Amino acid sequence: MNLLQRWFGRPGAVRRWALASVIANVGIIVTGGAVRLTESGLGCPEWPTCTTDSLVATPEMGIYGVIEFGNRVLTFLLIAVAVGALLAAWLRIPRRTSLVKLAAAGLLYVPAQAIIGGVTVWTNLNPWIVGLHFLASIPLVALSVALYVRSGEPDGEVVPLVPRAVQVLGRGLVAVAAAVIVLGVVVTGSGPHAGDADTPRNGMDPALMSQLHADLVWLLLGMTVALIAALHAVKAPESAKRVAYALLAVELLQGVIGYTQYYLGLPELLVGLHMLGAGVLWVSAVAVPFSLRKREPHVHAVPLHYEIHGDREGDRIIEPEPVA
16 A cells, blocks of 8 residues: 555646656557558557467567557557556545546546557558547547646636636637647548558548648637737736647647648658647647636635645645634
């Protein structure tokens, strides 16, 4: 029990495990892209085993089998991190139901994502199923970001930091970011990197899909600039402005990578960086609505509670002041 408390029960443990979950889930997006970009998608032709006779990749399967099986093994890392987050939420003192629910949802979602990965193998890398497998990571990343933010704030009432119109703009920005990612997946499904040399593409016009994708990116960029202007106009907290500026920086860098890869004929390295950028973009976008509000501590304090430092919980447990 002492070991459990040391790893999972200390103040700030939930937040650290949530951060690990964000990093791991963005990482699995990148490694999944590496499988496709190296044409290793069918390196293991069966699922859940690698072949009909072997659970793991065999030497005869070469580097393709190693890459594909290695990506499958990373699923267990996601599960381990999700279990760690759930244990930290459960052992937290005082326990908060909201954090337990978020951590449990993340843990339950990982196997579902793995099953979709298995279906991609069973369908011989159908481009629509491959795209769905990528998109399955998007809710999981959002859950991890939500757990990270919620573990750093109390469970009290939500207090808006900006007018409602600005909040609506922030939520709309997240919706457009999701649409950008979805259309980016469609573009990928029409392009040359199928995951296997014999895998067909989705039949969409790559030039048209790329243009629509770029149009949505420009819309997202414009909405972000509008959000920054609105935050300055309403004198929003500096923390909210920092989140918006970080999103703008990610969008600009992602745009440079996207246009460069397109005009250079989609080289594998740049495509991989663009997939990493998509994960970071989604994290940055999901963080925006959280930055536009805060939570106040409950009126009735519990005997043992976490000190509040600004917008997040600190790591020091204190006793409440005696009531006169």
